[in-house]
Amino acid sequence: MYAFTFHRPQTLRQAVGLLAKNEEAKLLAGGHTLLPTMKLRLAGPPQLVDLSLVDGLSGIELRGRSLSIGAMTRHNDVNTSPVVHEAIPALAKLAGLIGDPAVRHMGTIGGSIANNDPNADYPAACLGLGATIITNKRRIKADDFFTGMFSTALEPAEIITKVSFPIPKKAAYQKFKNQASRFALVGVFVSKRGSDIRLAVTGAGANGVFRVPSFEEALKTRFSPKSLEGMSIPADGMNSDIHGSAEYRAHLVGVLARRAVAEAIGK
Amino acid sequence: MAAVSLTVNGKPVTADVDSRTLLVQLLREQLRLTGTHVGCDTSQCGACVVHVNGRAVKSCTILALQLEGANVLTIEGLAPADGPLHPMQEAFRENHGLQCGYCTPGMIMTAVDMVRRKGHDLDDHTIREELEGNICRCTGYHNIVKAIAAGARAMRHGATAAAAE
Known part of the structure; x- marks a missing residue:
């Protein structure tokens, strides 16, 4: 690691102040992407601003028809929360598919979406x-919010405090894991709330998480895997690497979308 | 250098550390608690698992300075130095849940955390899923899984015995 100064603010105001004063400072949430990246010297922020003591950034709360999750809430807490299980079981399940148990004790929802890794799970849930x-x-x-690979709409000195999820009638997440890293080679999150149908894909796109309007349109007629039969998406714009070709990923999007809809309707 | 104060295996510790110091470096190099191992140093293998405030974490991926006021438990603190082994340690010995032993401290700390979260009746499938973040390159896992199932059951008896005393 390159040397850095470590800051541990106690309030959001102090944290924002530190970011505003130090342009190259990085926020430290769970640290399970940032610290490995720093160890590899792929990142070398001169200042780290640790958010773990800042009050009010973690917790899970049901507010009317939305579920609010604090930015510093750990994956394990989302995975095991009875409130999340009751309101959006697909989200609880998704959190339990991230990393391994020790990683889930540290990793946070805010850190995951601020990083917007193209293979991360939470961006699919947010968009889906x-x-x-x-x-x-x-x-x-x-x-x-998600503006491309590792890129978001966040401005300098802007800090995520929470994420608010409208509660869907039906939802499911299907993840096809890379056999070695267990990251999403492709993950599909689908939800239905009234006539609003959303289907988001992570892992596949060269530009990060994206929605599939043609699938959403087809599901509006009937919310069933049958509505997606034979449908796929073009391989253009899909990731292609040693783990899978663009064509393979495009094919998986169709397969996982059908499985996700089947799971959402309980079949 | 900056000071950090925390509790390690029940003892208060204050150390002067460079901001880059990882928890595993503080444990091994400054406190000489070398039971916690560094395997991959990339948060994959789990040889460095310790408990922080009661939860299993990878000590290669947390800075010492993040732990001001924290309570850390390492393999050395699992059982008293002059007393019997912890039931999970005993189960690993009984079931030959190791060969070279390098991954064993992390396996045991993960296993104890697993019992805390999942209870004393652990089936093979659960144990194997839960061991996703712990890699062993010798055993093929079979005896590790057996050891954890036995250790989990033994920990229930331990808890009952302690409650009866």
Whole structure:
């Protein structure tokens, strides 16, 4: 690691102040992407701002028809929360598919979506449920938040405080794991809330998480895997690497979308 | 250098560390608790698993400075130095749940955390899923899985015995 100064603010205001003063400073949430990246010297922020002592950043709360999850809430806590299990079981399941038990004790939802790794699970849930990302400055719709691989709409000195998920009638997440890393080679999150149907894909796109309007349209007629029979998406714009070709990933999107819809309707 | 104060195996510790110091380096190099191992140093293998505030974490992926006020338990603190082994340690010995032993401290710390979260009746499938973050390159896992199932059952008896005393 390159040397850095470690800061541990106690309030959001102090954290924002530290970011504003130090342009190259990085926020430390669970650290399970940032620290390995720093160990490889792929990142070398001169300052780290640890958020773990900042009050009010973790916790899970049901507010009317939305589920609100604090940015510093650990994956394990989302996975095991009775509130999440009751409101959005697909989200609890997704959190339990991230990393391994020790990683889930540290990793956070805010860290995951701020990083926007193209193979991460949470971005699919945010986009697939139509979540709102709440920061110290504003509310950002998931549709506007994820702007490309490892890139988001967050501005300098902007900190995610919570994520608010509208509660769907039906939802499911299907993940096809890379056999070695267990990251999503392709993951599909589908949800239905009234006539609003959303289907988001992680792992496959060269530009990060994305929605599939043609699938969503087909599911509007009938929310059943049959509506997606024979459908696939073009291989253009899909990732292609040693783990799978663009064609393979495009094919998996169709397969996993059908499985996700089947799971969502309990079949 | 900055100071950090925490509790390690029940004892208060204050150390001066470089901001880059990882928990595993603090444990091994400054406190000389070398039971916690560094395997991959990339958060994959689990040889470095310890408990922080009661939860299993990978000590190669957490900075010492993040642990101000924290309570850390390592393999050395699982059972008293002059007393019998912890039931999970005993189960690993009984079931020959190791060959070279390098991964064993991390396996045992993960197993104890597994019992805390999943209870005393662990089937093979659960144990294998839960061991996703612990890699052993010798045993083929078979005896590790057996050891954890036996250790989990023995920990229930341990708890009953302690409650009866």
